[in-house]
Amino acid sequence: MTELRMPSLGADMEFGTLVQWRVKPGAAVKRGDVVAEVETQKGVFEIDIREDAIVSELLVAEGSRVKVGAPMAVLVPAGVRAPDERPAAAPPSVRPVMKAAPPIPVVRLDGATVPSGTPPHRPRASPLARRVAAELGIDLSAVPGTGDGGVITRSDVEQAATSAASATPPVAAMRPIEVSPKPPAATAGMREAIAAAMARSKREIPHYYLSEDVELSPAMNWLNTTNAARPVPERILPAAMLLKGVARALTRFPELNGYFVSNTFQPSAQVHLGVAITLRGGGLVAPAIHDADRLSVTELMAALADLVRRARQGGLRSSEITDPTITVTNLGEEGVRTVYGVITPPQVAIVGFGSIDERPWAEDGLIGARPVVTVSLSADHRVSDGWRGARFLRELRRLLGTPEEL
Amino acid sequence: MSHDIRSAVLAAIARIAPEVDPATLKGDERLRQQVDIDSMDFLNMVIDLHRELGVDIPESDYGKLATVDDIVNYLNERVRSASST
Numbered sequence: 482m483t484e485l486r487m488p489s490l491g492a493d494m495e496f497g498t499l500v501q502w503r504v505k506p507g508a509a510v511k512r513g514d515v516v517a518e519v520e521t522q523k524g525v526f527e528i529d530i531r532e533d534a535i536v537s538e539l540l541v542a543e544g545s546r547v548k549v550g551a552p553m554a555v556l557v558p559a560g561v562r563a564p565d566e567r568p569a570a571a572p573p574s575v576r577p578v579m580k581a582a583p584p585i586p587v588v589r590l591d592g593a594t595v596p597s598g599t600p601p602h603r604p605r606a607s608p609l610a611r612r613v614a615a616e617l618g619i620d621l622s623a624v625p626g627t628g629d630g631g632v633i634t635r636s637d638v639e640q641a642a643t644s645a646a647s648a649t650p651p652v653a654a655m656r657p658i659e660v661s662p663k664p665p666a667a668t669a670g671m672r673e674a675i676a677a678a679m680a681r682s683k684r685e686i687p688h689y690y691l692s693e694d695v696e697l698s699p700a701m702n703w704l705n706t707t708n709a710a711r712p713v714p715e716r717i718l719p720a721a722m723l724l725k726g727v728a729r730a731l732t733r734f735p736e737l738n739g740y741f742v743s744n745t746f747q748p749s750a751q752v753h754l755g756v757a758i759t760l761r762g763g764g765l766v767a768p769a770i771h772d773a774d775r776l777s778v779t780e781l782m783a784a785l786a787d788l789v790r791r792a793r794q795g796g797l798r799s800s801e802i803t804d805p806t807i808t809v810t811n812l813g814e815e816g817v818r819t820v821y822g823v824i825t826p827p828q829v830a831i832v833g834f835g836s837i838d839e840r841p842w843a844e845d846g847l848i849g850a851r852p853v854v855t856v857s858l859s860a861d862h863r864v865s866d867g868w869r870g871a872r873f874l875r876e877l878r879r880l881l882g883t884p885e886e887l
Numbered sequence: 888m889s890h891d892i893r894s895a896v897l898a899a900i901a902r903i904a905p906e907v908d909p910a911t912l913k914g915d916e917r918l919r920q921q922v923d924i925d926s927m928d929f930l931n932m933v934i935d936l937h938r939e940l941g942v943d944i945p946e947s948d949y950g951k952l953a954t955v956d957d958i959v960n961y962l963n964e965r966v967r968s969a970s971s972t
Binding site for chain 1: 904905906923925926927930931933934937938943944945946947
């Protein structure tokens with residue numbers, strides 16, 4: 482008999498509202514099944530379970546506000562288990578994981594969250610007007626547009642900001658406008674969560690940093706050949722290949738994959754790759770691709786596409802938020818060459834990829850133009866040493882050099 | 888036809904970047920300079936257009952798809968050559 486408890490889905494989360502049960506008492510559920518939807522100030526999340534079980538009893542009603550850690554349902558684990566095995570169906574909240582990832586599926590400029598699946602109302606406005614509105618903290622849906630076809634222009638936004646600042650009562654059609662140098666509430670909440678995790682990281686974790694250039698001709702050739710033979714929806718992005726390389730390399734370097742909790746390192750037997758995903762409108766989340774080392778590159782690409790979609794549109798699962806065992810960040814799209822990553826506690830490492838670009842590359846006494854990526858590793862010196870970190874990067878380079886074996 | 892293709896392209900952009908009003912996009916300016924998109928977004932747009940218009944877009948042609956006008960012209964040609972064979 483175990484309890485499903487309200488998981489913590491962000492460092493600043495105290496309560497979650499049970500939006501909906503997806504199961505009824507008596508239902509048999511499998512590991513990974515979604516049993517409930519929970520709404521926090523950051524959006525709506527799906528609560529999935531960790532082990533096969535029977536739902537014995539639902540303890541809270543839909544619409545209830547539930548404190549983090551409070552029981553929500555009683556589960557009976559499926560099958561017979563040896564007593565020395567870890568408790569079945571351990572709820573996410575009792576795992577020794579600090580929930581630092583600050584997720585927000587959909588955040589409006591006014592700070593209100595929008596339930597996932599509901600497209601946010603998008604007023605017609607010029608990109609410049611949107612930028613100015615974001616800077617001034619103006620809710621565009623409350624700004625009357627005077628441009629062609631009612632499009633909101635920059636001057637409309639500035640007008641709205643001025644009238645709000647001069648404390649003119651808003652006209653009937655307008656919602657109250659908050660003019661403030663601070664970001665809107667939900668964004669501020671995420672900023673605070675990131676700040677808390679990163680400040681703790683820099684305060685507690687003695688980072689060491691390594692980087693290595695990896696020549697990617699074999700990998701890119703393999704990718705081009707593979708993609709040329711595939712229909713559009715099945716194509717693979719280089720990111721999926723890089724993630725696969727990291728996941729595979731990690732299986733041989735357990736000291737980079739796990740959690741540092743209560744002054745003890747707990748290596749993880751599974752590789753749950755946290756993937757840093759930027760959100761439209763600012764901020765980021767780093768939900769996990771579970772068991773990434775066991776997925777083929779094709780499967781990993783599908784998992785990545787699905788994760789990015791859900792991170793941006795809503796529908797991330799509780800386990801994805803709470804259990805990454807390491808984070809991978811890819812800033813190459815913006816042309817950055819090297820990432821000096823900050824570890825997300827209680828993880829003990831972060832791997833960063835810069836841009837894949839053609840560079841002069843010397844080999845066998847000859848210089849040629851080759852696709853090259855700079856990979857960095859930031860790791861926790863309490864758990865591993867630079868020498869092991871260097872070996873990890875070398876293993877990663879070796880794996881990316883033989884992409885057909887990934 | 889060209890009009891349909893343009894609206895399909897604008898709709899695909901709107902799906903990957905819901906914060907953007909497609910009506911305000913400049914046809915001859917690089918898309919990535921006007922819209923915050925990464926390679927995953929771009930791939931999703933290509934998948935979308937592939938589904939909507941039934942044209943295959945080889946990866947080696949991605950370089951020809953920098954602006955909205957580029958994309959519309961490219962797709963026009965693909966659709967025409969597909970229907971003439």
